[in-house]
Amino acid sequence: MAAIPDHDVVHGADHAHDHHLTGLMRWLTTTNHKDIGTLYLWFSFIMFLTGGVMALTIRAELFQPGLQIVNPEFFNQLTTMHGLIMVFGAIMPAFVGFANWQIPMMIGAPDMAFARMNNWSFWLLPPAALLLITSFFAPGGAAAGGWTFYPPLSVQMGIGMDMMIFAIHILGASSIMGSINIITTILNMRAPGMTLMKMPMFVWTWLITAYLLVLVMPVLAGVVTMLLTDRNFGTNFFNAAGGGDPVLFQHVFWFFGHPEVYIMILPSFGIVSEVIPTFSRKPLFGYSSMVYATASIAILSCIVWAHHMFTAGMPAVGQLFFMYGTMLIAVPTGVKVFNWTATMWRGSMTFETPMLFSIGFIFLFVIGGFSGVVCAIVPIDVQVQDTYYVIAHFHYVLVSGSLFAIFAGAYYWLPKWTGHMYDETLGKWHFWLSMFFFNLTFFVQHFLGLAGMPRRIPDYALQFADFNMISSIGAFGFGTTQLLFLYVVLKCICGGAKAPQRPWEGAKTLEWTLPSPAPYHTFETPPLVK
């Protein structure tokens, strides 16, 4: 159902003024959506490696029982910062990078609606990252209360926690500006003829994601502000002696936190919904039901937050509400999975790297989705809360979900971005190695969790030793494999087979009517969409 342009004419006039600043100033002052998209993607990859090194240090410590490599305080800082950096530094900016590159090209717009603010949204990220990373060297070290920084623990820690709070304020400002920009671009800058229900699925998912971001990021800003004043200015929001409640923090945090989970997965649904039709050479099955499913997921995501808090104490009626609400999300998610499968059904499929990652995404995301339904069931959740089962669950949705979709999208659009084809053989190696090592790392963590191994602990009982060793081996394999991705991308940027305008003959969206690489300015005169 993707919009098909009425003609495949290349907008030749666009070549006329490709000139732009060069060197560092180009990147510091740019207002070009493609430049900013590139900045987001590289930033995201650097943060991915940074958070990855933290993950590997965690896995090295857990390679065998006992304390070997890091002390427990530093271990806690690592788990906290790994989570924050991966969520706010790696996954979210990667998707915003895709949004920047692709949305204007997919809807036939000349750029983002607010091109200067777009630059600001990006350049706020490095200061925030600097605050997070340098907090390791502050007295008392980085924040160590887990990425969810629950009080009273987070009320007690040192300056690292304050640095994290201000980093979150800056990240929040960046996200809000970025999402307002995306919403405005989509609502106001579509090419003539591109009605909402003709938009590519990726654009739809980002519209809904951006709405969720504007809805919940200010709430996160509010809750970290309360934490800040509780820590430094004597308020009692989270102190029972003053009439507050530590559980209040959890409610407000998860009012942000649960939609945040969907903020990190909806754009990947969008990417997969572009890739699968292309390599199945069929239109996306059930386009409008996909749109409605995405919207339903977004709405439901706002009313299920307390399923993160079943063990914090809650009336039975509350537990039931949040349990059934959560399980209900499986319905629209199921609609999506069936639609992707039905798109492949009887398609003339080929298995290039983007398609492999997308199919891998479906398989593994479904596993993560099912373990999510398991966690939603209150009596089971009470058992698995804060165990490795939860770790396994959300890494199946975040790594083999979000991250695999990011890889799929990167391989899919690299020819358009760089003008070169990537190395298909190495891409396939990247997929299969990632697939193997990912499952080696995280599948065994289900067993660890069900057997009772708690999360965020640097040492463990002897019966968990074997699975932990397997998991650590997998983690190092997975981490090393990602250097292969870096190599493939660099190789693709530097050279390789020339990419045609439409390297995938099944691809139907507007960006494939542009030359490869896409000129610096595109669609200054909007195309007409039938």
Place this chain on the structure above:
Amino acid sequence: MSQEASHYYVPAPSPWPITGAIALLFMGFGAAFSVNRLPLGYGLLATGFAILVYMMFGWFGTVAGESESGKFNKQVDKSFRWGMSWFIFSEVMFFGAFFGALYYMRLHSIPDLADLDNKILWPDFTADWPTAGPGIQEKFMPMGPWGLPALNTLILLTSGVTVTWAHWALKLNKRGQLKLGLFLTFALGFLFVGLQAYEYSHAYSEMNLKLSTGAYGASFFMLTGFHGFHVTLGSIMLFVIWCRVLKGHFSPENHFGFEGVAWYWHFVDVVWLGLFIFVYWLI
């Protein structure tokens, strides 16, 4: 303003966003150092703030110049409208977090602290509002609605009328009434902030009502404080718009800068009504 641009306006590379990012880098570290009473903290914070103000002058000046030279077409104007609407929506959600905390404490955590489960710990605590909580024994006086807060309500509502009066004048090209209306609006805004500051000092000195006065003090000062901060920002925005009017900016057809600030002003007004009812009145 003079002629309609045919293309969507995409600005050239700009130094302002990166300047703003550097400002927030300084402010982030400065704030973290300041709250921990480390040396350099206030210096970094002030430097960052100065850079931020410089950036705003430059950036907004650029946008105003572009607007006046007719670079924005109808589509750009619509983008501004969408952008401002969604920004105000995000502000609503920010205040929502604090209102939510207030309701949670009043309806859940305080009754819970007074019920049977907690009798062993705090046998004498009863679930009355306003309260500083079971563990804070200092006596304090609550801030009633009739008096300064009611006067402030009147001031803000009047300012909502004067800004609309100014808007009518702008659309009819009555520049004198426009200038007067805007002047009255931001003057009322600053008056509100002044009275609010007086209320705070009265609360601290006479009523022993502080930020640290448990659930009531925290919700009272954080909600009214963030609102007062927004009124201050809004008044400054109105003042800037007034200066632009004095310089001859805006036309009856093209004045989104004015409208955006008016929207923001009405939003601040509505938040105040919520505060007046739930923070001052229903105690």
